[in-house]
Amino acid sequence: MSQLTVTALQLGLLVLLWLFVLGVVGVLRRDLFGARPAAPAASSAPPRAEPQDQAAPRPARPRPAAPPAPEPAPRPADQRPRALVVVEGPLAGTRLPLDDSPVLLGRAQDCTLVLGDDYASGHHARLLPAPGSASGWALEDLGSTNGTSVGRGSATSKVSGSVPVGVGSVVKIGRTTLELRA
Amino acid sequence: MSSPAAAPQAPAAAPRPPRSRRWLELGLSAVAVGVAMMAYGLVGVATDGSWPAGILGYGAGLGALVLVLHVAVRWRAPWADPLLVPVATLLNGLGLALIHRLDVARDGSFAERQLMWSAIGILAATALLVVLRDHRLLRRYTFTAMVVGLVLLVLPLVPFLGVNINGAQIWIRVGPIGFQPGELAKIVLTVFFAGYLVTARDTLSLVGPKVLGLQLPRPRDLGPLVVAWLASLGVLVLERDLGTSLLFFGLFVAMLYVATQRVSWIAIGLTLFVGGAVLAWSLFSHVQARVTAWLDPFDAEVYAQSPGGSFQLVQGLFGFANGGLLGTGIGQGRPQTVPYAESDFILATLGEEMGLTGLLAVLLLYLVLVERGLRTGVAVRDGFGKLLAGGLAFAIALQCFVVAGGVLRVIPLTGLTMPFLAYGGSSLVANWMIVALLLRVSDAARRPAPEVPAESSPVLPSEQDASATQVVRL
Numbered sequence A: 001m002s003q004l005t006v007t008a009l010q011l012g013l014l015v016l017l018w019l020f021v022l023g024v025v026g027v028l029r030r031d032l033f034g035a036r037p038a039a040p041a042a043s044s045a046p047p048r049a050e051p052q053d054q055a056a057p058r059p060a061r062p063r064p065a066a067p068p069a070p071e072p073a074p075r076p077a078d079q080r081p082r083a084l085v086v087v088e089g090p091l092a093g094t095r096l097p098l099d100d101s102p103v104l105l106g107r108a109q110d111c112t113l114v115l116g117d118d119y120a121s122g123h124h125a126r127l128l129p130a131p132g133s134a135s136g137w138a139l140e141d142l143g144s145t146n147g148t149s150v151g152r153g154s155a156t157s158k159v160s161g162s163v164p165v166g167v168g169s170v171v172k173i174g175r176t177t178l179e180l181r182a
Numbered sequence B: 001m002s003s004p005a006a007a008p009q010a011p012a013a014a015p016r017p018p019r020s021r022r023w024l025e026l027g028l029s030a031v032a033v034g035v036a037m038m039a040y041g042l043v044g045v046a047t048d049g050s051w052p053a054g055i056l057g058y059g060a061g062l063g064a065l066v067l068v069l070h071v072a073v074r075w076r077a078p079w080a081d082p083l084l085v086p087v088a089t090l091l092n093g094l095g096l097a098l099i100h101r102l103d104v105a106r107d108g109s110f111a112e113r114q115l116m117w118s119a120i121g122i123l124a125a126t127a128l129l130v131v132l133r134d135h136r137l138l139r140r141y142t143f144t145a146m147v148v149g150l151v152l153l154v155l156p157l158v159p160f161l162g163v164n165i166n167g168a169q170i171w172i173r174v175g176p177i178g179f180q181p182g183e184l185a186k187i188v189l190t191v192f193f194a195g196y197l198v199t200a201r202d203t204l205s206l207v208g209p210k211v212l213g214l215q216l217p218r219p220r221d222l223g224p225l226v227v228a229w230l231a232s233l234g235v236l237v238l239e240r241d242l243g244t245s246l247l248f249f250g251l252f253v254a255m256l257y258v259a260t261q262r263v264s265w266i267a268i269g270l271t272l273f274v275g276g277a278v279l280a281w282s283l284f285s286h287v288q289a290r291v292t293a294w295l296d297p298f299d300a301e302v303y304a305q306s307p308g309g310s311f312q313l314v315q316g317l318f319g320f321a322n323g324g325l326l327g328t329g330i331g332q333g334r335p336q337t338v339p340y341a342e343s344d345f346i347l348a349t350l351g352e353e354m355g356l357t358g359l360l361a362v363l364l365l366y367l368v369l370v371e372r373g374l375r376t377g378v379a380v381r382d383g384f385g386k387l388l389a390g391g392l393a394f395a396i397a398l399q400c401f402v403v404a405g406g407v408l409r410v411i412p413l414t415g416l417t418m419p420f421l422a423y424g425g426s427s428l429v430a431n432w433m434i435v436a437l438l439l440r441v442s443d444a445a446r447r448p449a450p451e452v453p454a455e456s457s458p459v460l461p462s463e464q465d466a467s468a469t470q471v472v473r474l
Helices: A003-033 B002-009 B022-048 B055-076 B084-106 B110-131 B135-157 B181-204 B219-239 B242-260 B263-283 B285-295 B300-304 B311-323 B346-379 B383-407 B425-446 B465-473
Strands: A083-088 A095-097 A103-106 A125-129 A137-141 A148-152 A155-158 A162-165 A170-173 A176-181 B162-165 B168-174 B177-179
Touching (some): A003 B022, A125 A170, B022 B055, B022 B084, B055 B084, B055 B110, B084 B110, B135 B168, B135 B219, B135 B425, B181 B219, B181 B425, B311 B346, B346 B383, B346 B425
Antiparallel strands (some): A083 A095, A083 A176, A103 A125, A125 A137, A137 A162, A148 A155, A148 A170, A170 A176
């Protein structure tokens, strides 16, 4: 084989190596910046109650004085919950409408409901649609430091793993108490 | 900041289903095997003038091994990160080709053994992926991991089992097989650090006195850090292994910082490190020799001194210089003149024969490996997984820095191996197992739907990808 061919092959190896690197970097780039949905429609804007965000006019502003929503008394559990309401704690009065997306609860900024509660973990718990259970929703503790408890009325129990929840379920995270309402 | 983060949570507006990217992984792995085959073939082309006969067998062997791992990933971790396997494959394959090239120059048989260890490593990674269904299971063995890790560290000191090679007491030998238990200890201790720090995080990040704008921890919370410092000093003194000692302490400090987010731990860690380094330098002649070789490598006396001189380091630097921008071409340089060119100084071989161009590509691939690990740590939802992935990624990063820095004379030379690239069975197996663990954690991080109790209906192609997207804003 001539020296020229060998040199060409050697350079070819470098080119191939760099093509691999560029391919990998392309994947990284797409992961970081790419493939974002163009314009999320305003109507289907996700539920995101974020009390720090002063500018956004949202129906979920804390309304501390009056009872937040004059809902009827707790109904049978087979009804699907429509909202998550903070009844006690720093965010009392915040109401988060529930659609079909899971809701991440915790102190971290990327949570759906950012709890300004020192006793909550960064990613504390998750409320997610569970097609299998009667009420359609399940609560999962994400390995939080102080734990999550759930119950109806006075009977509460510590959450380990994932438990079904429905209308009237009361969830306690740190000093915050949340309730699922219809 | 709310709208980009919230966007992926609207399933109606985001019809894009999350992708597992398994085909991308397969394609990139094929390219990686192709690069390795070409490098292997070029050794023959440059030295014999024809393609070597073994090239197809080599490609088929490496390809089959990677395919086994790929199938295991599809089966047991279908949402794992698609870049880890191809990048590791390419580094391993390129390392094999370079070791083969050194064998050709020196009539050695390192490549065959390295190929065997690659097979063992990839199969070990496959087994780990199949057996370990959830990385959180490891948390149960936090303190078992501590004991196992310490035993692995101490093992080379056991009489009749430990072997002293080149002044470092880091090998054990059982029959014909030699092994460096420190490499496995690295993984096991990362598991321990992660498990321990996830529980101790709150104590360690409690409020302490504030000095010069730095939030210091309370003195009594310094205990674990001091213990880690003493342990790594013990490794340094008893096993005379600079690299491992540095790696463990750095790993612990980094994970402490990840767990508590307090800069003061880094400041304290660096202070302890400097103290330990100065102490070691003033007490031990082998440390002094390393420092002298680093500061004055071109001094004739230091260069000629053997052992402990700068001959190896300078030969490596000559190699880099000879390689230049594009390298001499594989099989056309003289990397065999560097002692231990196949293990500690594999980067000098790479730099000479593939030049700065090849060296930068490889360093970039390490960077990608580390980035994917850290990203997995950011995206995964449980604290243990975060610390585990962050710790493993940082271990790779630190090891690369220590090796490359040593070879390129940025820091004094220490005896660690370049992950995947360098010759060394223990290191290769351990690094493939790290990849397996990262695959496992990244599977949990990227999995789109939560595991709800009833797995009856197919879940919505939606939201959980959000956490992978949101991290961009951090």
